[in-house]
Amino acid sequence: xxxxxxYRLSLLLCFLLFFLVSCDxxxxxxxxxxxxxxxxxxxxxxxxxxxxxxxxxxxxxVELRYEDWKSPTGDDDTVTIVRFDVRxxxxxxxxxxxxPLYMSDWMHKEQATAIINGxxxxxxxxxxGLVISNGQVFGTxxxxxxGMLSVDGQGRLRLRYxxxxxxxxxxxxxxxxxxxxxxxxxxxxxxxFSANAASSRRSVVAMDKQGRLxxxxxxxxxxxxxxxxxxxxxxxxxxxxxxxxxxxxxxxxYVNAGSQHVAIDSPAQLPIVIIVRQT
Numbered sequence: 446x447x448x449x450x451x452y453r454l455s456l457l458l459c460f461l462l463f464f465l466v467s468c469d470x471x472x473x474x475x476x477x478x479x480x481x482x483x484x485x486x487x488x489x490x491x492x493x494x495x496x497x498x499x500x501x502x503x504x505x506x507v508e509l510r511y512e513d514w515k516s517p518t519g520d521d522d523t524v525t526i527v528r529f530d531v532r533x534x535x536x537x538x539x540x541x542x543x544x545p546l547y548m549s550d551w552m553h554k555e556q557a558t559a560i561i562n563g564x565x566x567x568x569x570x571x572x573x574g575l576v577i578s579n580g581q582v583f584g585t586x587x588x589x590x591x592g593m594l595s596v597d598g599q600g601r602l603r604l605r606y607x608x609x610x611x612x613x614x615x616x617x618x619x620x621x622x623x624x625x626x627x628x629x630x631x632x633x634x635x636x637x638f639s640a641n642a643a644s645s646r647r648s649v650v651a652m653d654k655q656g657r658l659x660x661x662x663x664x665x666x667x668x669x670x671x672x673x674x675x676x677x678x679x680x681x682x683x684x685x686x687x688x689x690x691x692x693x694x695x696x697x698x699y700v701n702a703g704s705q706h707v708a709i710d711s712p713a714q715l716p717i718v719i720i721v722r723q724t
Contacts (some may be wrong), residue, residue: 484497493521499699503722504532506700508559514663514676516644522665524709526682527559527657527700529721531602536594536658537720538563538620540578542570545714548697555720558702561660562648562695565715566622570716574623591625592688594650594719604652604686605632619668622717628674629687635678640670646696647673650719651687659684662698664709691717 451575488705495511503509508528515521539555540563552560565573575586575593586593591607598617605629626638647668659682668676670689677687690696697711702723 455590497523497720500528501705503510503700503705504558506530506723507700507702509700509702509705509707512680514668516667516672518645519542520665520667522663522667524661524663524676525698525700525709526662527660527698527707528653529559529660530698531656531658533724534558534658534721535690535724536596536599536620537722538576538578538601538622539718539720540572540576542566542572542642542674542716545716547714548699548711548718549708551658551715552699552701552708553719555718557720558723559660559698560707561650561662561698561719562690562711562715563622563719565691566716570620570714572717574625575621576623577618577621578716580619587623587625591623592686593621593623594688595621602658602668603689604650606686622719624688624690626689627669627687628670628689629677629684631686633678633683634660635674638670642669642671644669644672645693647692648690648698649673649677649687650655650690651677651684653683654685655683660698660719660721661687662696662709664698 497511497513500510506529508709510526511579512524513521514524567573572584574584574591577582585604587607589608592605593607594604595614595618596602627636630636642683644666646666647663651661654657678685694713695711695715698709700707
C-alpha cells in the first residue's frame with residue numbers, strides 16, 4: 446500500500462513539474478553559481494551553456510564574454526566579463542543601509558543595463574569606506590590602502606589606487622565606492638597584498654588600457670584573491686588596473702542588454718551596488 450501511494454505521489458509531482466515548465470512559471474536560475482544566459486523569450490540559450498572566449502556585442506557600448514578559468518589546484522569556474530565603452534554608458538552608486546536588497550531585487554528596482562555589488566560593509570550594513578551616491582557623501586575614506594571607483598561632476602569615470610592618489614574631501618564627486626585590495630596596479634602591474642588563502646566567490650571592477658570599464662565575476666568557490674590577481678594579469682583582457690569588490694556572499698551580477706540576460710544573484714542582501722545604464 447505504501448509503495449502504491451509512493452508511485453501515485455511521484456506521478457503527481459512529475460505532472461505538476463511538467464505543467465509549471467510548460468507554463469513558464471519556473472524562472473531561470475543559476476545552478477551552482479554558473480550564470481544562466483537567456484534570450485529574449487526567457488528560455489536558456491544552448492541549454493544555458495555560454496560560448497567561451499568570444500566577445501558578444503549585446504548593446505551599444507556593452508560587450509559580454511565568458512571564460513573558463515582554472516585554479517592552480519585544477520578547479521575551474523565560468524567567469525562572466527562585461528565590458529563597457531564609457532562614452533555610451535553612465536555609472537551610479539546606490540546606497541541604502543537601512544534597506545539592503547538581494548541583487549535580484551536591486552535589478553528589479555533599478556531596471557539597469559548592468560549591476561554589480563559594491564564595496565565592503567559592516568554588520569549594520571554601513572559602508573566601511575567612503576560611498577558617494579548621487580552627490581551625497583557617506584562614511585570615511587580608506588587611507589593608505591585600497592582603491593576607489595568614482596564619477597566626477599562632469600561625468601568622467603575613474604578607477605584609482607588610493608595609495609598613489611588619496612581622496613580629498615574637496616573633490617566634487619557625484620558617485621563613488623571604495624574597496625580593497627587593489628589586484629592590478631596602474632600600468633597592469635600585479636599588486637602585492639596580504640590576504641587569507643580561502644577560495645570564494647569573486648567580483649572585480651577594472652579598467653583596461655583602452656579606457657573601457659569591466660565587471661568581472663567568478664561565482665564559484667574557486668579562487669583566492671592571489672589567484673584572481675594572477676588570472677587578471679595573465680589574461681588577454683589588457684587590464685590596466687583592477688580592484689577587488691566585496692566578494693563571497695555579496696558577489697552578484699545582472700546584465701539586461703539586448704536579447705541576453707545574465708543573472709548571478711547574491712546570497713546576501715546588499716546595501717551598496719554599482720549600476721550601469723546606457724546613455
